[in-house]
Amino acid sequence: xxxxxxxxxxxxxxxxxxxxxxxxxxxxxxxxxxxxxxxxxxxxxxxxxxxxxxxxxxxxxxxxxxxxxxxxxxxxxxxxxxxxxxxxxxxxxxxxxxxxxxxxxxxxxxxxxxxxxxxxxxxxxxxxxxxxxxxxxxxxxxxxxxxxxxxxxxxxxxxxxxxxxxxxxxxxxxxxxxxxxxxxxxxxxxxxxxxxxxxxxxxxxxxxxxxxxxxxxxxxxxxxxxxxxxxxxxxxxxxxxxxxxxxxxxxxxxxxxxxxxxxxxxxxxxxxxxxxxxxxxxxxxxxxxxxxxxxxxxxxxxxxxxxxxxxxxxxxxxxxxxxxxxxxxxxxxxxxxxxxxxxxxxxxxxxxxxxxxxxxxxxxxxxxxxxxxxxxxxxxxxxxxxxxxxxxxxxxxxxxxxxxxxxxxxxxxxxxxxxxxxxxxxxxxxxxxxxxxxxxxxxxxxxxxxxxxxxxxxxxxxxxxxxxxxxxxxxxxxxxxxxxxxxxxxxxxxxxxxxxxxxxxxxxxxxxxxxxxxxxxxxxxxxxxxxxxxxxxxxxxxxxxxxxxxxxxxxxxxxxxxxxxxxxxxxxxxxxxxxxxxxxxxxxxxxxxxxxxxxx
Numbered sequence: 001x002x003x004x005x006x007x008x009x010x011x012x013x014x015x016x017x018x019x020x021x022x023x024x025x026x027x028x029x030x031x032x033x034x035x036x037x038x039x040x041x042x043x044x045x046x047x048x049x050x051x052x053x054x055x056x057x058x059x060x061x062x063x064x065x066x067x068x069x070x071x072x073x074x075x076x077x078x079x080x081x082x083x084x085x086x087x088x089x090x091x092x093x094x095x096x097x098x099x100x101x102x103x104x105x106x107x108x109x110x111x112x113x114x115x116x117x118x119x120x121x122x123x124x125x126x127x128x129x130x131x132x133x134x135x136x137x138x139x140x141x142x143x144x145x146x147x148x149x150x151x152x153x154x155x156x157x158x159x160x161x162x163x164x165x166x167x168x169x170x171x172x173x174x175x176x177x178x179x180x181x182x183x184x185x186x187x188x189x190x191x192x193x194x195x196x197x198x199x200x201x202x203x204x205x206x207x208x209x210x211x212x213x214x215x216x217x218x219x220x221x222x223x224x225x226x227x228x229x230x231x232x233x234x235x236x237x238x239x240x241x242x243x244x245x246x247x248x249x250x251x252x253x254x255x256x257x258x259x260x261x262x263x264x265x266x267x268x269x270x271x272x273x274x275x276x277x278x279x280x281x282x283x284x285x286x287x288x289x290x291x292x293x294x295x296x297x298x299x300x301x302x303x304x305x306x307x308x309x310x311x312x313x314x315x316x317x318x319x320x321x322x323x324x325x326x327x328x329x330x331x332x333x334x335x336x337x338x339x340x341x342x343x344x345x346x347x348x349x350x351x352x353x354x355x356x357x358x359x360x361x362x363x364x365x366x367x368x369x370x371x372x373x374x375x376x377x378x379x380x381x382x383x384x385x386x387x388x389x390x391x392x393x394x395x396x397x398x399x400x401x402x403x404x405x406x407x408x409x410x411x412x413x414x415x416x417x418x419x420x421x422x423x424x425x426x427x428x429x430x431x432x433x434x435x436x437x438x439x440x441x442x443x444x445x446x447x448x449x450x451x452x453x454x455x456x457x458x459x460x461x462x463x464x465x466x467x468x469x470x471x472x473x474x475x476x477x478x479x480x481x482x483x484x485x486x487x488x489x490x491x492x493x494x495x496x497x498x499x500x501x502x503x504x505x506x507x508x509x510x511x512x513x514x515x516x517x518x519x520x521x522x523x524x525x526x527x528x529x530x531x532x533x534x535x536x537x538x539x540x541x542x543x544x545x546x547x548x549x550x551x552x553x554x555x556x557x558x559x560x561x562x563x564x565x566x567x568x569x570x571x572x573x574x575x576x577x578x579x580x581x582x583x584x585x586x587x588x589x590x591x592x593x594x595x596x597x598x599x600x
Contacts, residue, residue, distance in 0.1 A: 030184050031055040033076060040120070041159045042076040042088050050173065051180025051218075052078045054088065061094055062131030063140040064547070069097040070143060073188065074125055077181035080217075081155060082169040082261055082325075089174045091152040092125045093182045093190070096143050105191045107395040108182070109147040110175045111139060112199025112206035113154070114230075114380065117287030118165060118253055123157035127287075134288070134504035137549035138384045142198070145388055148190050152178045154206075156260055162284060165257030166202060166232070166250075168326045172209035175199070176218045196391045197226040200380045201348065204231035204339075205326075208356070211333035225394035226333070227387040229340040230376060232348050233356035235326040236314060243310045244299035245418045247347035247376075249291035251300065251310075252283050258322050265318040276303025290502045296459070297420060329359035336366040336400035338390040340597070342379030343371050344425060346415040354410060354600070361404035368403045371411050372597040374552060375424055381552030382594050408600050421459035424551070428453060429592045431467060438585035440476060446488065447472040452592045456498045456508075463498040463510050466490045467590075471519065478580060483524060487517040491537040506551060508544040508558075512590070513537040516564060518577060532570030532577055538562050540588055554593030562586050 033039045033055035042054045054076045061072040072094040079089045100106035113135055116122045127133035128151070142149045152174040156163030164170050175197060182190045199207040207228030214223055232238040235254075242251040259268035272280060280303075283291055301307040314320050337360070341353045350371070357369045370386065372379040394400060416423045431450040436443050447470050454465025469488040476484045496510015516534045520527035542558040550556055563584040567577040 030186065033057040033074065037159065039074060039076065040090060040157065048078050050078050050080050050086070051177040053181040053184040054078065056093075056185050059092060059125070059129060061092065061128045063128070063136045063143070064131065067136070067140045068143045071095050071097055073185055075178065075181050075185070076158075077177055079155065079177040080170070080173045081164065082167045087155050087170070088158055089152055089155050089177065090123065090125055090157055091150065091174070091178045092128055093178070093185060093188065094139070094143060094149045094151070095188060095190070096146055098146070100146050102146065102395070105193045106189075107147050107194045107196065108150065108179055108190060108192055109142050109391065110150045110152070110179055110195065110197050111135075111142060112171065112175045112197060112203030113151060114199070114201035114203050115165070115250060115253065115288045117291055118163050118256060118283055119285045119287055120157055120159070122287035123153045124151050125153050125157075132503060134548060135380075137381060137547065137553060141384050141388060145392060148182070150178045150182050156257070162260040163257055164261035166205065166235070166254040166326065167257060167261040168205050168209040168328070169213065170261060171202070171206040172213055173217060175206050176210060176214070176221060176223075179221065180218075192221060194395055195221055195223045196394055197223060197228075198387055198391060199227070200229040200383070201232075201376065204228040205233075205328070207231075208233065208328045208333075208337075211335060211337055212328065212331035214334045223335050225336045225338065225391060225400060227338040227340075227391055229383055229387070230342065230345060230348050230379060231328070231339070231353050231356065232326075233328040234352040236320070236323045237352050238348055239310060239314075239323065241349050242347065244297060245346075246296055246422045247292075248298045249283070249288075249295035250347060252279070252295055252298070252303070253291065255300075256280060256283055262322050266322050267316075267318070271304050271308070271313065273303060273305050273307075279303055287502070289500065289504050292422075293459070293502070296422065297418065329356050332363035333360055333365045333367075336368075336394065336402075338368050338370075338387060340370045340372060340379070340383050340386070342374050342376055343411055344373065344375040344414045344416065344427075345379065346418065346422070347376045350411065350413045350415075357404075357600075361402075365404075366400050366402045368400070369600050370597045371600050373414075373427065373595045375415065377548055378424065378552035378594060381549040382554070383597070384553070386597065403599050406599055408598070411600055421457050424456040424458065426452060426454045426456065426465065426592065426594075428468075429594055431469070432591040432593070433469075434589055436587040437476075437581060438583060438587070439580055440478070442476055444474050444476075444486065452494075452590075454494065458498060458500040461497055461499050463494070463496045463508065465494040467494060467512055467514060478521070481523075482521045483527075484521045485519040485527065487519060489515045489517055489533075491515045494542065496542065500548060504548050506544065506546060506548045508542060508556075510542050512540040512542055514540065516581070518567070518570070518581075530570050530573065530577075532567050532574065534565045534582070535568045536565035538564050538586070540590070542590065552594060554591070556593075557589060557591045559589040560587070562588060
C-alpha cells in the first residue's frame with residue numbers, strides 16, 4: 001500500500017495531468033540533482049512515500065564570519081500539503097565537519113524557519129548559499145552544538161510555484177519529512193535516532209503543528225522535544241492584530257499563501273481590486289524585510305473590491321474556514337515543549353500564545369513557557385541559547401520538568417502601539433561598559449547596574465535614548481591607589497540614525513553625551529569631596545553595522561576613542577585632574593544586551 005501513496009494522492013487531488021510530465025521511476029539509489037536553478041524543477045516520480053528523497057547535490061552554505069566548518073547538501077523530497085496532496089519540497093542539510101563527541105549517533109535538529117518572503121530568491125536554501133539568510137546566527141549556533149541541522153524551504157519555492165506561507169500542517173509535514181529525506185543522502189551518515197524541532201514565528205507555528213500531528217503522521221519518529229517561539233496560534237485573532245499595523249505584510253503574505261494552498265476557498269483574485277492585484281504581484285516577488293516596510297500600515301480594505309475590510313472578508317464561510325483551520329490547541333502535544341514569546345512583540349500577540357499554553361497545560365502536556373522582554377525580532381535571537389540549552393537536555397536524556405503552573409500573574413503585552421512607525425524599544429537593557437583613561441592607562445569599569453534605554457524608530461530612522469549609570473567607586477592609581485567616586489551623567493540624550501535595511505542588516509550612527517564627575521577621592525570611607533567635572537560633555541560615537549540577529553543576541557557593541565575636556569570645579573586640584581583625566585585618546589567600549597526572561 002505504501003508504494004501507491006503518490007499515485008493515490010495525485011488522483012485524489014485531481015492532479016493526474018502531472019503524469020503527462022516526464023516520469024522517473026523510484027529507485028533505491030537517490031539521484032544527483034542538476035546545477036543551478038534546474039534543481040528546483042525535480043522530476044515527477046511514479047511511486048513513493050512522503051519523506052522520499054527525489055534528488056540531492058552538494059551545496060556551499062555561508063553561515064557568516066566565525067561560523068563552524070560544515071558539509072552541506074541541497075535536497076528535494078516528497079511531502080504532503082495541508083489537503084493531503086503530495087507535493088515537492090526543497091531544503092538544506094548541514095553537518096558539522098567536526099566529529100560528534102556525544103554518546104550515540106549525532107542528533108538531528110529540524111530548524112523551522114521564520115518568514116522569509118514569497119519571492120523564490122528568498123528560499124532559505126538560496127539565502128544560505130548566498131550568505132544572506134537573516135537566521136544564519138541561530139543555525140550556526142545549532143551547528144556549534146554538534147547537531148545535524150536540516151532546514152526545509154517549505155512548500156512553494158520550486159520553479160513556477162508560490163509558497164504556501166503559514167499553511168501550518170503543510171509546514172509541519174515538510175519539517176519532519178526532510179528528516180527522513182536526509183537519512184537517504186549517501187555518505188552523510190545521518191540517522192534519525194534522536195530528533196528535535198526548533199522554530200520561531202512561522203517556524204513556531206510549524207513546531208506546534210508537529211507536536212499535534214506527529215502521532216498520526218510520523219509515529220515512529222523519535223522526536224524528543226520541540227522548541228516553538230513567537231507562535232501565531234490563533235490565526236484570525238492574529239490577522240486582526242496585523243491588519244493596518246506594523247506587520248501588515250505578514251497578513252498579505254498569508255492570504256497569498258492560503259490561496260496557493262487552498263485555491264478557491266481563499267478567493268484572492270476574485271476579491272482584489274486593481275491596486276490589490278498589483279500589490280499581490282509585488283508581495284510575491286519580495287523577501288521579508290522588503291515586504292515589511294513596503295506594506296507597513298496597509299489595511300486589506302485598500303486591496304479589495306468595494307474596500308471590504310477584514311471584518312467583512314472573514315464572514316465569507318470558506319475564508320473563515322481556511323483561517324480557523326490553522327488554529328492550534330486542538331490536540332495534546334506528543335512530546336515536551338519549550339514555548340516562548342516576546343513581551344513587547346508587536347506582530348504576534350502575546351496573549352494568544354499564552355492561551356495556547358493554557359490549552360496544552362489543561363490537556364496534561366509537558367510545557368515550559370518563557371517570556372522575553374523584547375519585541376518580535378530581538379526575541380528570536382535572544383532566546384536562541386535558552387532554546388538550545390533546553391534541546392541539549394532533551395538529547396542528553398534529561399527529564400523535562402513541566403512548568404505549567406508557576407503562580408505568576410499573566411504577563412501583559414508591552415508592545416509599542418503602531419502610529420505610523422515601527423519602533424524597537426530597548427527598555428533598561430544591560431549596559432556592560434568600560435572606559436580606559438588615556439593618561440592614567442587604567443580601566444574604569446561601569447557598575448553592573450548600568451542600563452541603556454532607547455527608542456529605535458526604524459521607519460523614520462531615528463534613535464533617541466539615554467545611559468543610566470549609578471554613582472560608583474573605582475580604584476585609580478593617582479600617585480597612590482585611591483578609591484574615587486565617579487558619576488557618568490548623561491548631559492544630553494543619546495541620539496542618532498538607525499536603519500534596518502531590506503537585507504536584514506542594522507545600521508546605527510549616533511552619539512552619547514556624558515559629563516564625567518569626580519565626586520570624591522580617598523581611601524575607603526575616608527573621602528575628600530571634590531565635585532569637579534569635565535567642563536564640556538564628552539561625546540561617545542556609537543556606530544554599528546551588522547545583522548539584526550546581533551540585537552537580540554547581545555552583540556551590539558560600540559567602541560572607539562573620545563576626548564575629555566579640561567576639568568572644572570576641582571578647586572586647587574583643577575590642574576592635577578585635568579592632566580590626569582582630560583585630553584584625547586580615552587578609549588571606551590559599550591555593549592548593550594536585553595534583560596533576562598522569566599518563566600510563566
